[in-house]
Amino acid sequence: MSTSAETWAILLAAGSGTRLASATGGERKQFLSLDGAPLYWRSARTLAAAPRVRGLVFVFPPAELAAREQELAELFQRQPLGLPWRAVPGGERRQDSVRLGLGALPRECGTVLVHDTARPFATAALIRRVLDALDAGAGGVVPGLAVTDTIKLVDEAGGVRETLRRSELRAVQTPQGFARALLCLAHERAEAEGWEVTDDASMIERLAAEGLASPVIVVDGEEGNVKITTPGDLERLRPQRTEEPVTGWGYDVHRYRLHENESPARPMVLGGEPIPNAPEVLAHSDGDVLLHALTDAILGCCAGGDIGDHFPDTDAAHEGRSSAIFVKEAQCLARERGVRIVSADLTIIAQVPRLGPHKERIRANIERLLELEPGRVNVKATTEEKLGFTGAKKGIKAVACVSALRTWKA
Structure with a gap:
């Protein structure tokens, strides 16, 4: 990656959050309140505080885009983050939302971070690790944690096919980092060939297998970088002393x-x-x-x-x-x-x-x-x-x- 290229971050806030709907009264988790602001704002503040991040792209549900843009304008007025920002409508799938976010990046952007705003507790130190590994030549960089439980691969009937080696497993997180051009290429291939993936690193892994990209590297994640997913996770958003x-x-x-x-x-x-x-x-x-x-x-x-x-x-x-x-x-x-x-x-x-x-x-x-x-x-x-x-x-x-x-x- 060229160190002269700008780094922008895409903040994904377009998900439906159906698994938490009953516990939140229908409110999408990325818009739940944390410290007097929507949950996604915590991630925006953290990314904006990283010295190498030069701008933010927010991806919102299409039907809420205008209201969320107004909300963002008020948040930036109340607490200026000192960075340019853009807001775009998301897509049906996560990978669609990322692709649409990529389309909003300025020409000067050469490196992109993709972050799920349902992970509000990522730190600046984690962002630095991701970008440092990207500078070292990785095709993509993801934070990950060692798996402590024994993991078994099972068939549709529940039968165990294989016990996987924990030492070779990582539970991955965001933000994930990529060279912009490489990630755009991966999304073009995914769109043309009908790939279905759960994260962007999976796309780069396919390109790396074809010799079109360097391997994806896993850096140390953070225990506190949890994803708000279940009703029990909501306790983390309540005011703590x-x-x-x-x-x-x-x-x-x-x-x-x-x-x-x-x-x-x-x-x-x-x-x-x-x-x-x-x-x-x-x-x-x-x-x-x-x-x-x-x-x-x-x-x-x-x-x-x-x-x-x-x-x-x-x-x-x-x-x-x-x-x-x-x-x-x-x-x-x-x-x-x-x-x-x-x-x-x-x-x-x-x-x-x-x-x-x-x-x-x-x-x-x-x-x-x-x-x-x-x-x-x-x-x-x-x-x-x-x-x-x-x-x-x-x-x-x-x-x-x-x-x-x-x-x-x-």
């Missing part, structure tokens, strides 16, 4: 009061702990630089914006306010969004005052504030070796890293 780690980072700075006429000046407080004999800080609230950084880090864990969005220093209601309130309100927002804080690592940077004697009390205070068990919060203090504004004793800064677990509806 998954928990994953997230990290938030916060940074804040306050100037020291260096002149009598500077205001508003606040006694230094760090992590809710008063620091005696320390420079005063200029701040609208209580000026707790460490809790301000912590607030931003918590908001980072839940994509909640920053401290200025929620507690602007132009709001008189926050004048002199305890920064512990900011932390608790940010924590409430994080909880509403499914975030559970598990640890915090905090660093204070200042030339003065000396903070070593205060670190343990600050740490314990923040553990109480975050409702964490002992050992979940770490507080560090350092200088910048008399460099910068902190080294010149003009101010103080703090950074905070919060680790959390966020529960999502998948």
Whole structure:
């Protein structure tokens, strides 16, 4: 395959889905809802995220083409995928739908992926494996899984004719990859000679047997790349709750009061702990630089914006306010969004005052504030070796890293 040729994907969404009709109320499986969009959209998003895919062709039931085109236009407006797309009517058989999809490909397309949209969980890594094998010279590439059950070949009466060797068997999946010209040739032959096949690789296998194509290669498939086929498979489409780690980072700075006429000046407080004999800080609230950084880090864990969005220093209601309130309100927002804080690592940077004697009390205070068990919060203090504004004793800064677990509806 020429690496300069464009790769397009044909997404097959024209099937009747008769085996699931009773379980879905007559709705075709490729149009069932997943994450607030039709099932086929998940495959479109995955294929569009593959760097080498340059366009998408959707194949829909002929009677629904206009409605599905409108639906696609709305989906692309809501979530642009950054690729050109086309929609065409499908045919009576799967191979007819592929042939019609091939006819909609642009001239620049040299490589094509064919994917069943009833397999919504294929990954970008799988797409890359298929295309890499195609680059290496395969006539066609299919993902496949080793067969774990013993497979027997039987006759029409159910009699066993042969026990097949599992080591030589693979259960194949999509997307399957092909050179466009070769796949077009295969479909022309199939149409002219009346071939009946269940996948496109079967056509290329026939051409390879005649010496007209390189062999079809099987690459590793994915256990999760299942095809929605039976009523039991529908459970995979229902919202699931998954928990994953997230990290938030916060940074804040306050100037020291260096002149009598500077205001508003606040006694230094760090992590809710008063620091005696320390420079005063200029701040609208209580000026707790460490809790301000912590607030931003918590908001980072839940994509909640920053401290200025929620507690602007132009709001008189926050004048002199305890920064512990900011932390608790940010924590409430994080909880509403499914975030559970598990640890915090905090660093204070200042030339003065000396903070070593205060670190343990600050740490314990923040553990109480975050409702964490002992050992979940770490507080560090350092200088910048008399460099910068902190080294010149003009101010103080703090950074905070919060680790959390966020529960999502998948």
